Amino acid sequence: MPDNPDHRLAGLTDAARALQPRTVALRRRLHRHPELGLELPLTRTAVLDELADLPVKVHTGRSSSSVVAVLEGDRPGPTVLLRADMDALPLTEQTGLPYASLIEGAMHACGHDTHTAMLASAARLLADRRDLLAGRVLLMFQPGEEGWHGARHMIEEGLLDASGPAGVPISAYALHISATIPTGTVQTRPGPIMAAADVLRVTVLGRGGHASAPHDALDPVPAAAAMVGALQTMLTRRVTALEPAVLTVAQIRAGTTSNVIPESAFLEATLRTLSEHTRTFLHEQVQTVCQHTAAAYGCTASVTLEAGYPITVNDAGAAARVDALAGAVLGPGRVNPMTSPILGSEDFAYVLDRVPGALAFLGGCPPGLDPDRIEPNHSNRVLFDESAMPDGVAMYAAIALDALR
Secondary structure (H helix, E strand, C coil): CCCHHHHHHCHHHHHHHHCHHHHHHHHHHHHHHHCCCCCCCHHHHHHHHHCCCCCCEEECCCCCCCCEEEECEEEEEEEEEEECCCCEEEECCCCCCCCCCCCCCEECCCCHHHEEEEEEEHHHHCCCHHHHEEEEEEEECCCCCCCCHHHHHHHCCCCHCCHHHHHHEEEEEEEEEEEEEEECCECCCCEECCCCEEEEEEEEEEEEECCCHHCECCHHHHHHHHHHHHHHHHHHHHCCCCCCCCEEEEEEEECCCCCHHHHHHEEEEEEEECCHHHHHHHHHHHHHHHHHHHHHCCCEEEEEECCCCCCCHHHHHHHHHHHHHHHHHHHHHHHHHCCCCECCCCCCCCHHHHHCCEEEEEEEECCCCCCCCCCCCCCCCCCCCCHHHHHHHHHHHHHHHCCCC
16 A cells, blocks of 8 residues: 555656656657567667656667666665556558558557656656655566567566666556546456467368369368357357356468369467466367367368467556555546456566566546547557546556655
């Protein structure tokens, strides 16, 4: 729980609002020039420019465009990590904003530009309050969140040791803006908050032939079609209804023309789970279902499962601390606890596997729009309310001030 919030956290929201022109300028600079994956040279330059006049020690990544900045408090103490992701999505923006993406096929459709701008401004607030910090803040500016395992790359390069062996973080936090949550509200929960996301790929092998004589061939298409239904039945009959799991076949490919039975058919699916037990069980089950379904049609199946991001699990104490701080800094009416996790995935999970902490969502639905009907994150028409950013700036700073009191 926050300690003497009126003293330690007083004035944070006002200070964050005073920085809003700077926060917005950085956000829009990033929004106009989105970059994909692990290599974000323009984004990294923008972050380094924003940190240049702050008393931080900066480390840049070798295998990616990551930036790690260490801010030392005036008194000795532990380390707390704050994360902002920086990469964009491969979408062509259709928002009509005056600062819309100038890059065809790239867009900040998940709000990572707001995360980066908020953390940079939070670093400025914390630099002005070093006398209140007993320890250090590890600022993690991360590329490659959208499927590129950027957090894992940063950990492998020594992220958690950036402050030296004695400075391994005792806690880690990240904020994620959402267009489908009312502006300025904060949502989080203890335990699993986001899912593991694995990729299932199946090649069904048959024997090609003339489409007029299917009895002379082994058609893989009916086998693949049956496989889609069999996988859904597996979920409802082999996994308890009390345990969330999603398997979506998102791609099917087979054949080249109307009068040829193809030799093979291909399926690709995403598998989302919220417990390691269910994840392991389903990895075994999909192999069995796909191979046996193919066999029932006289075909064979080659099945691969590519492990994606782990389950994002919040420490119960850290999640409660975020709620308490949101109430103290933003007001009790701005705390909106999550009743259930979501089946999206997040590579901050790699950090939370090593360090207790929490991921929380920050509402960013523009005024006058219905959060239940607005275009969501990952839409090329998504809009985020920039007036929510001072709340995020204040929350990042409050988390560090509270952890390093």
